Structure formats: structure tokens, C-alpha cells
Amino acid sequence: MNEKKGFSINGYGVFIALVVAAIFITSQAAMGNIELITVLVFILTVAAIPGFFMVQPNQAKVMTFFGSYVGTVKAAGLRWTIPLFIRKTISLRIRNFESSQMKVNDKHGNPIEIATVVVWSIDDTAEAVFEVDDYLSFVTIQSESALRNMAISYPYDQHEGDQIALRSHPKEVSEALILEIQQRLEKAGVKVHEARISHLAYAPEIANAMLQRQQASAIIAARRLIVDGAVGMVEMALKQLSDKDIVELDEERKATMVSNLLVVLCSDKSTQPVVNTGSLY
Numbered sequence: 001m002n003e004k005k006g007f008s009i010n011g012y013g014v015f016i017a018l019v020v021a022a023i024f025i026t027s028q029a030a031m032g033n034i035e036l037i038t039v040l041v042f043i044l045t046v047a048a049i050p051g052f053f054m055v056q057p058n059q060a061k062v063m064t065f066f067g068s069y070v071g072t073v074k075a076a077g078l079r080w081t082i083p084l085f086i087r088k089t090i091s092l093r094i095r096n097f098e099s100s101q102m103k104v105n106d107k108h109g110n111p112i113e114i115a116t117v118v119v120w121s122i123d124d125t126a127e128a129v130f131e132v133d134d135y136l137s138f139v140t141i142q143s144e145s146a147l148r149n150m151a152i153s154y155p156y157d158q159h160e161g162d163q164i165a166l167r168s169h170p171k172e173v174s175e176a177l178i179l180e181i182q183q184r185l186e187k188a189g190v191k192v193h194e195a196r197i198s199h200l201a202y203a204p205e206i207a208n209a210m211l212q213r214q215q216a217s218a219i220i221a222a223r224r225l226i227v228d229g230a231v232g233m234v235e236m237a238l239k240q241l242s243d244k245d246i247v248e249l250d251e252e253r254k255a256t257m258v259s260n261l262l263v264v265l266c267s268d269k270s271t272q273p274v275v276n277t278g279s280l281y
Helices: 011-031 036-051 125-130 135-151 170-188 204-243 251-266
Strands: 052-055 059-065 068-073 077-080 086-091 095-098 102-105 111-122 190-202
Touching (some): 011 036, 011 052, 036 052, 059 125, 086 125, 095 135, 102 135, 111 135, 111 170, 125 170, 135 190, 170 190, 204 251
Antiparallel strands (some): 052 077, 059 068, 059 086, 095 111, 102 111
16 A cells, blocks of 8 residues: 555645635524524524634644545645545654664674663554554564674675774665665555664673683784784895895894894783893804
């Protein structure tokens, strides 16, 4: 069932017409001229009054007639329609939904806690009212279900190359989450404007172990950078000694120099220098 425009006209024009009709009826009654036309005008005037309704900005009225959907009115202001139409108010305003913190397993099976914030609004009023029993409850349940399904598709941390992870790729994860939720809510006439992870953490039972793992990964990365820099500095030192013909070193002395430089450059603590007061050999 798709939304369609319902019948309604400007209520102010109808109101003026009813005022004129009331004046006419009053004048005829004052003169004692109670004719058939006067009675008919009076009946139509009274019957038309229930047809007035007000539509607020970003609001819609879904109308039915003896159980059949006859259309939706979105034009703001005072409107008038056939009095027999039953009208149900539905908001078109943008809304926020924040899920509860859920415990799920990521792609690698690690238990994590995750929650999301979804920004949404009603796009098709007919589907929202008639396709689902309660669209507010539907949005809540389906959003949490989509978040759970999305969380098990990605790892918490990035361990391999350009692998997309929940913590390191918020933009890509957000786009995937929007797509997942929109596919589930489309049948309810809901449009998802934004969906982002609002809470992400390892579950308490493995948080300490994963923190140690992250620290170890950071130490390894830092060591790798230090070693790369130290090797470059040693290479530069040997090249400059050779180019400027400062000293001739045999292979054994070069190995000793390389060893000493790497110890100095890669050590966690400052080294104590030993001054050679004798000959080089």
C-alpha cells in the first residue's frame, strides 16, 4: 500500500461559506420564512462542521472511509474534508532513537558491547499506518536487529592490512549500518537519515586481555619504526665515513660499529659510552 493524496480543501473558505449560511438561516428565521431551502441549508451547515481539521507543520492526516484508505493530507493549516472520513494524525518530524547497549560477538568471535543512534522519519504514511502494527516498536526492534547483524560482520580492531574494522573505520561502518537498517524499515515507510555507533567497547570479561594485546601491538609497531630508523642512520654513517675518506674500516670493524650503533639507537635506556684511548686496532 502506497501513500496517495487525500481529498481536502482550504478550511477558511468553507468556514466563510458556513458563516454566510448561518446568517441566511438566522435572517429567514427572524422573518418567519422557514421554507424547505432554509431547512436544507441548516442541515448541510450542521453536517459540514465535523469536516474541519487542523494540520500542523510536519504533520499528516491519514484518512479512511469505512475501513478503506482514501488518502493522506500533508498541507498545513485549517482544512476541510468529507465529514465521514476518519482521520488519524501521524508526525513527519525527524526523530532520534538510541538503542540499548548490546553484547554481541564480532567477526573474530570476541564479545563486545555496542549501541547505535538512528535518525529517522516517516516517508510513506500509508505504509507506516497500515503495513505494520506499531511503527515505533518496529523501528526499535529492527534497528537493534540490524546493528547486531552488522556487528558480527566486522572485527573490533584492524589486524590485517586494509581490513574494515568497527573501531578504525567509522565512516564505512556507518554507511553499512544505514543500508542494513533502511532495508529492514523500508516496508514500514521509514526513511533513515543517519546511523552511527554511539558506544563500542570490549566486554568486561576480556577487556583487560585485549588492552594488553593493544599495548603489545603498539610496542611492536614502535620498535619496528625505531629499528628502521636505526638501520638508516647506521647506513648513512658508514656511507659518509667511506665517501669522506675519514677512516678505513675492515669488515670486522664495520660489524663492531654497526653492533654498537644499533645497541645505542635501539636501547630502551641510555647507554654508557666507552672511550677508546688506545689505537684503533
